[in-house]
Amino acid sequence: MVSAPPPPPAAQVLVASNRGPVSYSLRDDGGLDARRGGGGLVSGLSAIGAEADALWVCAALGDGDREAVRRGVGEPGVRMLDIEESVHSDAYNGIANSVLWFVHHMLYQTPLEPVFDEEFRRQWAAYETYNRAFAQALADQAADGAAVLIQDYHLALAPGMLRELRPDLRIGHFSHTPWAPVDYFRMLPDDIAEQLLRGLLGADRTCFLTRRWADAFTACCTELLGADSLSGTRIGVHGLGADADFLRERAHRPDVDERLEALREQIGPGRKTIVRVDRTELSKNIVRGLLAYRHLLESRPEWRERVVHIAFAYPSRQDLAVYRAYTAEVQRLAEEINATYGTAGWTPVVLHVKDDFARSLAAYRLADAALVNPIRDGMNLVAKEIPVISERGCALVLSREAGAYEELGEDALAINPYDVTGTAQALHEALTMPDGERSERSKRLAVAATALPPQQWFLDQLRALREGG
């Protein structure tokens, strides 16, 4: 199932993740176009490029990627695994995104879901196959005693599988999500829960974005496997930060300037802005964010005509019905608010659903207040990026259920994401914060947000893994 290009020399540092740093698309003429990915994670993991004998193992994700593997096309230092499409789909959509994501973010409507039945077992077998393909590829290509950094919930079994194949390696795993509390994690069938924990415990170091998620993981191990289970694995915490240099440069290119002008026109002169930028993900809490904004306009009419909520909600996982329904509810509610409160010259909610990174950066630049209110979030990089980019300093309304809260809580306006009244109150405080205070807080937020830039985040882990720290 795994069709490989000629093996490169044995690697000293390896990264494994579902999505790699490059993707291919097929041109009409049959040629292949390569595109480098962006974002904090890719940026951090790309620090591997500075290492000699480095290899990034990832999955071929589309027809272009698969064709590239078949033709033996590839970038140096990247190995794509051509895992059978149905296996990948069951592992990625069926298990990783529909079960593990839901468990760690506590998203289920528990009276009816999850249902662990035969279909689940079939998908679970695919998840095992997918993890084994990664473990095998890593085992095949790692030099003696090499360091391997395995990423995220897609690859929770790979550390243990790799440990069995190659006891000599130094294996790290990093979870970019939250970790579920014990009472939620044990929804999983017992054998599956145990496999997941033992998979991560196969690593020498198992790492999380915050102390809170690390503690939740160790609580699950202690409760389900016994305290002894943790003796062979060190637990690390590395809070991925924003990439200030990249952001500051990227945010001032002409395409961003252009979108800034267009947004200013949409907003109208003299109005304050509340900015949010998210994928339309169930955990991001966009609906309650709109409810809070509606309550602000209702309970404090002085804000009417004087504020605009810029909400970018980029479609995500639209192959799942519950995500489509959520997206529809976001749009319905935005329209309802505009119909109720809008005037000839004022649109209360400016909602964009088409992904446009340059426009996101433009919104960051003009934000007076940022709304980051997830019900549960591993870290949330938007909360870290906006203070870096905002031009007038930005008051940050931040859910205490976001991992970023551990680092930014002091200068953010903390909210309980389920508390719509409290969120509306925090938005009001954000909009009325004196300029001096807002500017000072925003500076401190930017400092805290960039304390561990992506490449440093990666190199810290690599060093700790090698040093046995």
Next chain:
Amino acid sequence: MVSAPPPPPAAQVLVASNRGPVSYSLRDDGGLDARRGGGGLVSGLSAIGAEADALWVCAALGDGDREAVRRGVGEPGVRMLDIEESVHSDAYNGIANSVLWFVHHMLYQTPLEPVFDEEFRRQWAAYETYNRAFAQALADQAADGAAVLIQDYHLALAPGMLRELRPDLRIGHFSHTPWAPVDYFRMLPDDIAEQLLRGLLGADRTCFLTRRWADAFTACCTELLGADSLSGTRIGVHGLGADADFLRERAHRPDVDERLEALREQIGPGRKTIVRVDRTELSKNIVRGLLAYRHLLESRPEWRERVVHIAFAYPSRQDLAVYRAYTAEVQRLAEEINATYGTAGWTPVVLHVKDDFARSLAAYRLADAALVNPIRDGMNLVAKEIPVISERGCALVLSREAGAYEELGEDALAINPYDVTGTAQALHEALTMPDGERSERSKRLAVAATALPPQQWFLDQLRALREGG
């Protein structure tokens, strides 16, 4: 708002609960009929009747109750509070059953609910008023140093309120539900979460059905209020048992015999039975129970024609849309199973939705296997009652998320309630358990289930409260 009959002499022992031991209905001729309630809790709390100077404070729940209060009709030792209907409805339906119940049982579809908005705040004020009415009535009628036992999540604020009014009293509180894990409990707005914890901490003793729920409560106190918060309150665990004497007598009256015959006819000769009896409550997991049964018939065709699933699902909270939808799904799925597998002489699922206690007891008597699979349950008395009554000994398939699991786990077949495949496997094991083993286990289950009969359960608490234990 509280209209009282002439005050009885100051009471030495008081019980407070939303529902009292008696209810009134209006006859067509304008007279009032009184009816004593049943069930384990009423039976346990009725032990108060043996105490001199005892008083049971409860809410008037319907027109009959309210009319009884207005006419000054009442049983000795019972005081009904005529709380304004809209206040009662907001407190009982709005807060207790739609928020607190959902939090402690982890029932929310978190991406969209709960929403804590102005409407919630309005209902919360009613919950405070309702609790204050109880606290005031108890304060008015308790003798110096009297013992007061306050029941359940409807009255979580009353202990603290009563403590302020009457520091001399010995106050106990008992939670008949599970308690939420910290990460779920903190969904509640911060001030509300704190009020609830401080309300219970106003008691001298705060009691739970199992160690697990007690630990969850202390974790919430430690995390949200600090470890010091617990210093003034003792935590008790009292696992309410089945009332063996009552059940054995009641289960052999003629009305039960009659229903037993009717059920036998429906089932057909020589067939085994899997029995479940529940309110159609979101936490009871009836839908996954039917899915597990369907999987049993599908994966082990040898059971077709040889087993009948007797499912009694009595309507509950049908004023809430989510409960109506759940009830409809139960009926749809039962019909689907019968349409798929049923034959001329065999109905695979016998579903009854009309509450009939005598028929429930009849089903207990003929059960070969009992299915008790809640996703979360304070105790679950059905799991304790069936082994006491079943005639041939009954294999108990029991969710480990039920409080009863702490006491019955050893002789039950334990299941993860989300694991439909595992539940089907446990049902198969239950049906194939050798007669001798089933009978032995069932006897031990009955012993464990009746270890703390309701009246003893009550008297233990009263003694511990008085002795400061």
